[in-house]
Amino acid sequence: MPSQTNTNITSIDAFIQEIITYAVANAGFTLGVPTFDPGNGDTVHWVSRTTNGLITYWTFRDRDGSFNNYSDQRMECRMMHEVPDATTYANLDDGQEFFTNMGVFYAVPNFPTSKIYTDGTNIFVVLEAKTGVFTHLAFGNLSKVGTYVGGEFLSATNFSDFVAVPGISNWRPITSGNANCLLFSERRYSGSTSNGGVNYVRQNLGGDDRDDYIPFGTDSPVAGLKAFGTIPPSLVTTTFTMTSGTFSPTFFTAVQTNAPSPFNLRAPLMPVYIFRRNDAKNKVEPLGHIPNISSVRIDNLNPKEIVNTDWDVYPTSSKIQDPTITSDSGPWGIAYRDVP
Numbered sequence: 001m002p003s004q005t006n007t008n009i010t011s012i013d014a015f016i017q018e019i020i021t022y023a024v025a026n027a028g029f030t031l032g033v034p035t036f037d038p039g040n041g042d043t044v045h046w047v048s049r050t051t052n053g054l055i056t057y058w059t060f061r062d063r064d065g066s067f068n069n070y071s072d073q074r075m076e077c078r079m080m081h082e083v084p085d086a087t088t089y090a091n092l093d094d095g096q097e098f099f100t101n102m103g104v105f106y107a108v109p110n111f112p113t114s115k116i117y118t119d120g121t122n123i124f125v126v127l128e129a130k131t132g133v134f135t136h137l138a139f140g141n142l143s144k145v146g147t148y149v150g151g152e153f154l155s156a157t158n159f160s161d162f163v164a165v166p167g168i169s170n171w172r173p174i175t176s177g178n179a180n181c182l183l184f185s186e187r188r189y190s191g192s193t194s195n196g197g198v199n200y201v202r203q204n205l206g207g208d209d210r211d212d213y214i215p216f217g218t219d220s221p222v223a224g225l226k227a228f229g230t231i232p233p234s235l236v237t238t239t240f241t242m243t244s245g246t247f248s249p250t251f252f253t254a255v256q257t258n259a260p261s262p263f264n265l266r267a268p269l270m271p272v273y274i275f276r277r278n279d280a281k282n283k284v285e286p287l288g289h290i291p292n293i294s295s296v297r298i299d300n301l302n303p304k305e306i307v308n309t310d311w312d313v314y315p316t317s318s319k320i321q322d323p324t325i326t327s328d329s330g331p332w333g334i335a336y337r338d339v340p
Contacts, residue, residue, distance in 0.1 A: 002026075003118075003338050009111040009127070012062040012075050012104070016045050019060070019116060019125055019137075023047055027118045027140070032057065035084045046084050051141050056152040056202065057095075058139050059084050069160045069179075070196055071103035075137065079154045079200060081208050096154070096213035101181065101197030102137045103158035104129040105171065105317075105326055115312070117336045119292040124336050126314055132303060133318045133326040136183045136334060142201065142274055142288030150203035150212065151288055153274070155183050155229070158197045159317055159327040170323035174316060174332060175233050182316060183334060184229030184272050184290065186216055201227050201274055201287060214276055226277040227287070230270065231295040231316075232256050233332060252295070256332075259297040267301075269294035269311060269335055298333035311335045 004022050009015045023029040029047035036043060046059040056079055063076040080095030082088040088095075104111070107129040117124040122140030129135055135157050142151040160179040161171045172179050181196045199216040216227045228234065230252035252270055259267040272290040294311070301313050314336075316329035 002340075004116045006114045006116075007112070009109060009114055011109050012073065013043065013045075015111070015114065015127065016060045016062065016075060018114075019123065020045055020047055022116050022118070023123050027120055027123055029058075029123075032084065035059075035086065035089060044084055044089055049141075051151070052149065054149055054152075054204065056081065057084055058154060059089065059095075063101075069162075070101065070158055071106050073104055073106070073108070074158065074197075075102040075104075075156070076100075076197075077102065077137070077139070077154055077156065079139075079152060079202060079213060081212070093209045095210065096198070096200045096215075097210045098198040098215070100154045100156050100199055101158045102127070102135055102156040103181075103197075104135055105133055105159065107133070115336075117292070117312075117338060119337070119339045122290060122292070124293055126312075126336070130325065132320050134303065134314050135317070136314070138183060138290075138293065140290075143291060144288040145286045148203055148287075150201070152202040153200065153290070155199040155216070156197065157181060157183050157316065160196060171325075171327040173323075174327055174329040180327065182231065182234075184216075184231040184274065184293075186226075186228040186234040199227075199229075201276075203276070203287065228275045228277070228284075230273045230275075231334060256295060256297055260299055265300055267297040267299070269296050269308065292337040292339055294335045294337075296333045296335045297331045299331045301333065306338075307335070310338045310340070312338055 024031045029049050032046040034043050034045050042061045044059050044061045046057050048057045059078045061076050064073040077100040078095050082094040113128045115126050125137040127135050137156045139154045144151045158181040200213045204212045214227045232253040272293050274287045275284050305313050316332045318326040320326050321328050
């Protein structure tokens with residue numbers, strides 16, 4: 001499916017509508033009637049899709065309220081299992097407990113560029129919030145391992161600063177504790193608060209309630225359930241240590257940590273797998289794979305560079321080494337395949 005490049009994005013709300021229009025036209029999503037949220041006065045846009053008899057609603061809205069230690073302006077997103085309306089949108093049990101946030105580093109529209117990708121199933125979005133500064137969003141369905149009910153996901157990047165004073169405070173580096181929320185990683189779940197946003201994968205555990213949405217991160221409202229994706233850097237070595245199991249997700253981080261090759265200066269495009277931690281079984285279990293997205297070291301690559309014919313590479317946030325502008329993500333990057 002053809003990707004779509006946009007320039008001079010005038011607002012997050014307009015950007016949301018571009019994403020939704022593209023998803024409906026190219027990836028099999030159904031357009032929903034926008035919902036007005038009386039609590040905040042915002043318009044909530046949404047799409048839905050039914051997979052294996054399970055319907056999921058993905059919602060998006062432009063939020064610009066005060067937001068402690070994160071970008072005040074952001075795209076606020078949520079997966080739900082009820083039609084979004086003024087009542088269900090505010091009900092915690094009708095979808096994921098906390099919002100997923102795509103932060104923009106205090107940038108104010110117009111944004112320079114964006115690019116939307118799809119493989120006909122999943123949507124991947126890269127927004128250049130400031131020149132050389134990128135933020136990411138992805139939603140869709142896993143290529144599942146097994147036959148469980150679920151596999152829908154919603155993930156975005158959102159970075160934290162030390163003091164929430166635009167233009168004065170410094171942005172935290174990418175590996176700063178669990179403060180940063182990263183795409184398909186395992187660096188952010190705050191337990192009792194939701195300042196940073198939380199990424200989720202859906203697995204129905206018998207309820208059609210918020211417990212069916214497993215958060216990526218170091219804690220979970222469902223005892224023993226946590227999700228992890230294989231885009232480094234992550235905290236997996238401390239939060240996914242199991243006394244028994246047949247697979248170690250730390251393999252992906254180890255490979256990327258030792259890239260690029262000192263012999264040919266090339267770095268591998270590593271696949272993205274999603275796992276869940278199951279304390280009851282004392283295992284780390286694979287939930288699925290997300291095709292056409294990879295992690296990649298970008299030590300020797302430039303933002304937006306094309307590699308292997310049809311893969312576009314981006315920093316996880318930026319290669320700019322100025323913490324007053326952005327979080328420096330150093331060598332960590334994400335690649336999307338521009339599927340023909």
